[in-house]
Amino acid sequence: IMPYTLPLHRARRMVSRKKALLLLLLALSSLSVLIHQSAHLSWSPKPSSLNCPPTSLPRPKHTSVAFLKxxxxxxxxxxxxxxxxAERHNVTVALPHHACDHQFCYPRxxxxxxxxxxxxxxxxIASHLRFQRHELGRLMPNDTLYVTILREPVAMFESLFTYYNQYCPTFRRVPNGSMDAFLANPLAFYRPQEKFSMYAHNILLYDLGGDNNHSPADPTYLPSFIRQMEEVFSLVMIAEHFDESLVLLRRxxxxxxxxxxxxxLNMRGPRSKGNVSSEALAARIRTxxxxDAQLYEHFNTTFWRKVAQVGRECVAEEVRALRRACDQLVHHCFGGLPQLRPATQIKNKExxxxxPSAKVDIVGYDLPLAVSSSGAPPDERCLKLAMPEVQYSRYMLRKQSLRSRRRVVPHRPLPPRAVARPARGLPLRHPTMPKVA
Structure with missing residues (x-):
């Protein structure tokens, strides 16, 4: 008996059907994976039901930014x-010379x-420095956008008083580290020419390059300084409205x-937080x-004008989208809400x-060994998300140094000028600050 053989055209048709079925199964599988991933890591906000300005302008991402930290x-x-x-987009970040540690030789x-x-x-550029417009102009491209951030002076001063209690001689002189005692008579403890004295008095103005010891009774000084700031800074963010600030920055x-x-990041633990116990104490801080108080008041007002230009409801909608996306990323990285831990309890030294001192606890995050059922370790994105400033600065310097050594065409050098020696008694780095390798 002769074996039955399918006609050639029928055999080809069956093979084609099998291929089509296989391709369909692969497509469905890929679609399922994409849907699953997007459910966990979907960053794009939903289309707005409001008449909001476009969330993304029709231009490439702006990559030249000077952030005054x-x-x-x-x-x-x-x-x-x-x-x-900068890492994701292969953008070079200015980092301090070894002699300056992870800050640009601040407070110089x-x-x-x-x-x-x-x-x-x-x-x-995003590391601590004292603002000098001309010097940053020498360094940064002409299309650089300048951005900074301010904080309400009462809350900021409480944080400064606690954080720098071992650095700032002004604070060290205060009996029992009492903020009330200091504010009862600040001039009994404050020495304007002393190293690190700026932590104790109008530090926002100092960081921005102003005279933090100028008399507030002068009716011309601060308005003139503010006008100069407004010529330079495209956005002054407000720490109390951080997410709204990020919406404006993104736009x-x-x-x-x-x-x-x-x-x-860089938050204090509960035992390291002080308490401004009364409105009278808060008033003395502002006085x-x-x-700083006048500076903050002015730029807080201009900040909300910028929000109004976009539309308060539109900004609020973007804030909600930002918070949802942050929650999704946190869940992806930590498997739930991250637990803030004292440094001694964080296993990963990075x-x-x-x-800053034995009296202050700065808390951080520890990534779980595995955040998925597969047992895979968290990705590098999660590590960088939780990485403190010192380690991240050190990492970025190593990475960019390797890239610099491989570069064939050297960069255009800055005009030659020797680095000025520090003033007598003013160390380049904080007394106990770790040296960046």
């Missing part, structure tokens, strides 16, 4: 956002010569929502830091925040 204003969190953006006036040569020419830079995701 002020003290105790949530600046470390903004810096982390900028560092992660910024000089372009403080920048590590392996991080030239930069497009982003200014034409970035995506994914570029703005964050967790809070002692009158220039995630242990620097401690």
């Amino acid at each position: 002020t003290h105790k204003t949530a600046g470390t969190t903004v810096q982390n956002i900028l560092f992660r953006f 006036n910024f000089s372009a010569r403080f920048v590590h040569p392996h991080t030239l020419p930069p497009r982003i 200014l830079l034409s970035w995506e929502l994914e570029d703005m995701l964050y967790v809070k 002692w830091n009158a220039l 995630l242990r925040p620097w401690q």
Whole structure:
């Protein structure tokens, strides 16, 4: 008996059907994976039902940013956002020379010569410095957008008083570390020419390059200073309205929502937080830091004008989208709400925040060994999300130094000028600050 053989055209048809079925199964499988991933990591906000201005301007992402990182204003969190953006988009970040540690030889006036040569020419700068417009102009591209952040002076001063109690001689003189005792007679403890004295008096103005000891009774000084700031800074963020600030920053830079995701960094533990016990004490803080208080009041007002230009409801809608996306990323990285831990309890040394003194606890995050059923470790994005400033600065310097050594065409050098020696008795780095390798 002859075996039955399918006609050639029928055999080809069956093979084609099998291929089509296989392709359909593969497509369904891929679609399922994409849907599953998007359910967990979908950053894009839903289309607005409001008549809002476009959330992304029709232009490329702006990659040249100078962020003036002020003290105790949530600046470390903004810096982390900028560092992660720079890594994702291969943008060079200006980092301090070894002699300056992870700050640009603060509290000295910024000089372009403080920048590590392996991080030239930069497009982003985000580490602590004392603002000098001319020097930053020498360093940064002409299209650089300048941004900074301010914080309400009462809350900021409480944080400064606690955080720098071992650095600032003014604070060390105060009996029992009492803020009430200091504010009862600040001039009994404050020495304007003393090193690190700026932590005790109008530090926002000092960081911005102003005279923090100028008399607040002068009716011309601060208005003139504010006008100069407004000529330079495209956005002054407000720490108390951090998410709204990020919405404005994202629109200014034409970035995506994914570029703005964050967790809070460099926070104090509960036992390290002081208490402004009365309105009278708060009033004394504002009086002692009158220039900072007026500066904050002005830019808080202009901040809400910018919000109004976009539309308060539109900004609120973007804030909700940002918070949802942050929650999704946190769940992805930590498997739930992250637990803030003292540095001594964080197993990964790359995630242990620097401690300013034995009297202050700066808490951080520890990533779980596995956050998925597969047992895979969390991705590098999660590590960078939680990485403190000192370690991230050190990592970025190593990475950019390797890239600089491989570069064939050298960067255009800055005009030659020697780095000025520090004033007598003024160390380049804080007494106990770890040296950046």
